[in-house]
Amino acid sequence: MMKKFRVKVEIRLKDGILDAEGRTIERAIKRFGIEAENTRKGKIIEFTTVGDNKEEVVEKIKRLANELLINPLTEQYILEVKGEEA
């Protein structure tokens, strides 16, 4: 029987990649009067999907992340998959 899972993909630029948007945000935080360094801007994509079990869902979402959601040259991701109550 198919179960529902809530998927969360956190997408960040790789460590060596210049984060231009992060720098702009950092300047704004400093202008606000708060100390900030190493500021990074990332993305969250969340959705509900179905699958037989968590392992199968993780495998297909890894493929989705690498082929559709991220740019593997510049970005990396962290994946969280949780079963939803029926």
Place this chain on the structure above:
Amino acid sequence: MMKKFRVKVEIRLKDGILDAEGRTIERAIKRFGIEAENTRKGKIIEFTTVGDNKEEVVEKIKRLANELLINPLTEQYILEVKGEEA
């Protein structure tokens, strides 16, 4: 003595607000062959700051979030503050 803290702000649209970007992503996930519903796109802003203690940092970042980082009419946020090793 001032300590360093790593701040993570997760920003999402409020539940009732239409997430146009989320819908576009959802269509792409489905075209990829994976079931998706209730797809939401959010943002992560992370930076290192300084403060006397965690409580003081949380208070000032709450102010920063509401006045600078989010649009309180349409967005909500989750805040995570962790002490960094010296």
